[in-house]
Amino acid sequence: AREPLQCIGCGALIQTTSPNAAGYTPKSALEKGLASGGDLYCQRCFRLRHYNEIQPVALADDEFLRLLSRIRETKALVVYVIDIFDVNGSLISGLQRFVGDNPILAVGNKVDLLPASFKPKKMKDWLRQMLNQAGLRPVAIELVSAKTNQAVDQLLAAVNQAANGRDVYVVGVTNVGKSTLINQIIRESSGIKDVITTSKFPGTTLDLIKIPLDNGRELIDTPGIIQESQMAHYLQPADLKYVTPQKRIKPRSYQLNPGQTLFLGALGRFDFIQGQKSGFTVFADNNVMVHRTKLENATDFFAKHAGELLTPPTGNTTVQPLQRHEFKVTDTSDLVFEGLGWVTVPKGCLVAGYAPAGVSVLLRKAMF
Ligand code: GDP
16 A cells, blocks of 8 residues: 555645545546656645635534544643734634643734834733633743744744643634744744645645654644634635735724714724714724715715725625624723724724624724
């Protein structure tokens, strides 16, 4: 018997029978690949590489939880990667329970998107509060940018210390930058390059990938879990770039009177219903058109201009109706449109946030 064949993109075992499962490769492509002796890609990775096209793959929650429970049975350090720009969308409920007594090291990734003046200590305290509220008690928190390689060496030092001879499992929901981070770690530690596929599209990392660490232990990548409440799942690939910002976010501030509305493209709407005239700050990708209008005209305005003046979405993508969520703000808070961004709201305001059905809109302690 020969070695099982693996996709060199995602590591999944090559199979020719289930088109919707990991590692699927059409028989003809497999035969061609074997005949030419070349590297094999599964169909998903092939399409991604050559056409930049996503093939959605379902990693069911229970499958992922089974995988997490396996971690509970081993002595491990769990490195939990969080997108600092989408903390709520990065939460894995029950993570603490599923990893048992194993320590969790939380990594806030994508700090390159934050205003350059952000204070790491304050940010870590804030992130710790968010995680505690979600039932997580990380032993340490590190802030990095996988993309710009900021503080990745610091993270590695912290991982080595916390691992204390254990294997290291890296977990995270899709799109938090887990693959990008692991690629950086590989470059930093042993000089191997890009063994893992990365892409903008959710759901593109599959199967366990093991990377030998210098100390003889293993760093194990796990599949990204799909978070249905993320905005990314409700967008066409062409518009995804707006919710996966690549450049530092420029906060945009507005003095609003009650009775005024801000649109965040045609994906988010913020109504200031009651309160004192005050300043509100929008954190979203710089390409998201923020438009101020009167609350009383806002619904008509949306109907007329969504997809045109109000972008994203752009062009021929269908505009989705927005669902309303109302909040009374008692402390300075962020009104979060999960995966799109947030509006910082001063205390004492009655506000409403709107997003496409299925996308979470929620209130949290202000980040800044
Ligand atoms: P995964 O699904 O968690 O493995 O995420 P990927 O590594 O594929 O990254 C998802 C998206 O986030 C890609 O568009 C990356 O370019 C982007 N990304 C990853 N890390 C960073 C980072 O540190 N900063 C920024 N700005 N973008 C990042």
